Amino acid sequence: MTRIGVLLSGRGTNLQALLDQVHGADAEIVCVASDKEDAPGLRRAREANVQTRTFPVDSFADRDARDAAIADWLEEERVDIVVLAGYMAILSPQFIARFPDRVVNVHPSLLPAFPGMRAVEQAVEYGVRVFGVTVHLVDDGVDSGAIILQRAIELPEMSDPTEVHQLLQGIEHELLPEAVRLMARGAVSRDPANPRRLIVAP
Amino acid sequence: MTRIGVLLSGRGTNLQALLDQVHGADAEIVCVASDKEDAPGLRRAREANVQTRTFPVDSFADRDARDAAIADWLEEERVDIVVLAGYMAILSPQFIARFPDRVVNVHPSLLPAFPGMRAVEQAVEYGVRVFGVTVHLVDDGVDSGAIILQRAIELPEMSDPTEVHQLLQGIEHELLPEAVRLMARGAVSRDPANPRRLIVAP
Numbered sequence: 254m255t256r257i258g259v260l261l262s263g264r265g266t267n268l269q270a271l272l273d274q275v276h277g278a279d280a281e282i283v284c285v286a287s288d289k290e291d292a293p294g295l296r297r298a299r300e301a302n303v304q305t306r307t308f309p310v311d312s313f314a315d316r317d318a319r320d321a322a323i324a325d326w327l328e329e330e331r332v333d334i335v336v337l338a339g340y341m342a343i344l345s346p347q348f349i350a351r352f353p354d355r356v357v358n359v360h361p362s363l364l365p366a367f368p369g370m371r372a373v374e375q376a377v378e379y380g381v382r383v384f385g386v387t388v389h390l391v392d393d394g395v396d397s398g399a400i401i402l403q404r405a406i407e408l409p410e411m412s413d414p415t416e417v418h419q420l421l422q423g424i425e426h427e428l429l430p431e432a433v434r435l436m437a438r439g440a441v442s443r444d445p446a447n448p449r450r451l452i453v454a455p
Numbered sequence: 456m457t458r459i460g461v462l463l464s465g466r467g468t469n470l471q472a473l474l475d476q477v478h479g480a481d482a483e484i485v486c487v488a489s490d491k492e493d494a495p496g497l498r499r500a501r502e503a504n505v506q507t508r509t510f511p512v513d514s515f516a517d518r519d520a521r522d523a524a525i526a527d528w529l530e531e532e533r534v535d536i537v538v539l540a541g542y543m544a545i546l547s548p549q550f551i552a553r554f555p556d557r558v559v560n561v562h563p564s565l566l567p568a569f570p571g572m573r574a575v576e577q578a579v580e581y582g583v584r585v586f587g588v589t590v591h592l593v594d595d596g597v598d599s600g601a602i603i604l605q606r607a608i609e610l611p612e613m614s615d616p617t618e619v620h621q622l623l624q625g626i627e628h629e630l631l632p633e634a635v636r637l638m639a640r641g642a643v644s645r646d647p648a649n650p651r652r653l654i655v656a657p
Contacts, residue, residue, distance in 0.1 A: 363585055363607075366568040380652030382605035383565055385585060403584035405565075405607035412652065450582030450614065 255280040255437035258332035260323070260340040261287055265294015267338035267359060270426035271433060272301045280437040284330045286323050288342045310342075320348040327352070334436055337391065338429070346393045354443075356391035357436065359429045361421045363387060363403055368396035373421065374414045382409040384417055386424040388432040390451070399451045401432045401441055457482040457639035460534035462525070462542040463489050467496020469540035469561060472628035473635060474503045482639040486532045488525050490544045512544075522550040529554070536638055539593065540631070548595045556601075556645075558593035559638065561631045563623045565589060565605055570598035575623065576616045584611040586619055588626045590634040592653070601653045603634045603643055 257280050259268050268285060276282045285298035290307045298305045306326060313319040327335060328351070337344075337358040349356060362372040363385035369375075376384055385405040392398040404424050411417050435441050440454040459482050461470050470487060478484045487500035492509045500507045508528060515521040529537060530553070539546075539560040551558060564574040565587035571577075578586055587607040594600040606626050613619050637643050642656040 363565055363568065363583070365581060365583075366565065378649060378651065379567060380602050380646070380649070381565070381567075382602055383587060383607045385607070400582050400584055402611070403609070405585045405587070405609060407605070407607060409604070409655065410657075412646065412649070444582070444614065447580060447582070447614070449580065453611065 258327045261294040262341040263339045274430035279434045320345040460529045461487045463496040464543040465541045476632035481636045522547040
């Protein structure tokens, strides 16, 4: 079965969605790492009997050394797919290079609009009418990797980022497990005519 | 009744949508101008007994002089709202300043993603799964003005810009008349808490 490693920094609701919808069925979540020792999401992993480890940056010489240690652990655990589920640190290019086209991220905007931090706040400030969620492969840029899935939601009246974020999280909890399932069964590939674009088999 | 002036450069299918859905009901299209003497859209205006005039750039000293002449004509015709319906030239800041918050444009992307020319091609090349249409007020930037309406369409499989464009044009033909109707009845205003955002009364 496809082996999944998850990185998180916060509450871990996307990890929970993966545990509920994917774990033990389409793939196995074998380990969960966090950059924060007190990330509440780690408890969800332990409750599901998934091993956890924390990699606080001040235990390492620098960010690259920390990322190398995380990558080492994921490789020891023979992880096929790395899922960023609310992981707030930027991963080094060296980390990404060790898992080419195998690191997945979920982002609360319709990329390429509003990459980076505070995406929902940015979108509300811009005054958009349509919000959305993107699940994408991670490359060296900020939220710039090839798109696996996107879903839009029209919220023309909404101007409170907290409300919008809540609605988008509901979508994240569907879209991320769906993308991981598709990757686990090998349904995601590069379009030979345009490698920037992914083909997702139905 | 609210008086509408339309600028176009091409086939004028968005003008036709306005003639069919708005003209004589919620607003009156009083004049249609084009930068191109052979724009096929001009025929649609004439068939609806709407006066037309062309402003080819080589009849004027420069672009600013041309834009000033267009603005003079629109003012003579006491136009309340200027609609860009496939108008391919960039309007001068002086033109925009003469019709503050009264120039409307329709764009085949979910702005701020993919502004400018070849928006659909850009989106296909990027590999997005969700496309869409934006109707916005025109400011000095390129497709950067405040958003009136947006509508999204999920086309996860589609990689042919022509097909995508056809589907988006169907949405443009609904969204642009809807936005013009809203503006004509004064339902669009700036959000005092964030003037970059528009409030659209239901």
